[in-house]
């Protein structure tokens with residue numbers, strides 16, 4: 001049983017991975033700001049290139065914000081988004097380098113390196129995605145479920161919500177307690193031999 005090889009106990013492994021599912025339906029139980037803060041305070045320790053931390057979390061809590069996000073979801077995602085206790089829009093700050101001098105006061109080359117848009121922007125995107133993965137695991141660590149979604153009109157959402165900012169939506173994540181019929185059938189995963197090769 002490979003579960004024995006981990007430093008994390010088997011229950012925690014189940015909670016984060018083996019038993020964790022993508023919820024498609026949630027109970028009405030609200031998700032508080034305190035819970036979101038707890039998730040962020042845990043997942044902020046995940047690594048990013050040069051500690052760049054480009055992911056931003058935009059919580060759509062008002063009726064107006066929720067309706068606007070739902071309006072950009074593809075039809076198969078609209079209803080579950082409209083009914084979710086909490087809608088989080090995850091975005092990349094395309095000018096995350098505004099914080100770099102504070103984080104690395106003694107390394108001016110970092111600021112210079114990130115001045116070039118064609119170097120900085122793919123890093124904003126890829127590193128925000130790394131943090132999005134940590135975010136999903138943080139949600140699970142709190143005993144909640146996440147439904148990350150890419151089935152939406154991201155340029156449309158950006159134009160609607162982020163027109164006056166440097167944020168670009170990477171995905172939308174629904175957060176809450178799973179309803180009884182929250183899960184579809186467990187889809188198969190690729191086997192070790194299909195994924196790992198040794199050179």
Ligand SMILES: Cc1cc2nc3c(=O)[nH]c(=O)nc-3n(C[C@H](O)[C@H](O)[C@H](O)COP(=O)(O)O)c2cc1C
Pocket residue numbers: 020021022023024077147148149150151152171183184185186187
């Ligand atoms: C980046 C990303 C985008 C996804 N987009 C959608 C989506 O648009 N709609 C949806 O219902 N599920 C979406 N999913 C959920 C996946 O289909 C789901 O996580 C996967 O099939 C595994 O399901 P399981 O966790 O229940 O095993 C997305 C997942 C990720 C990580």
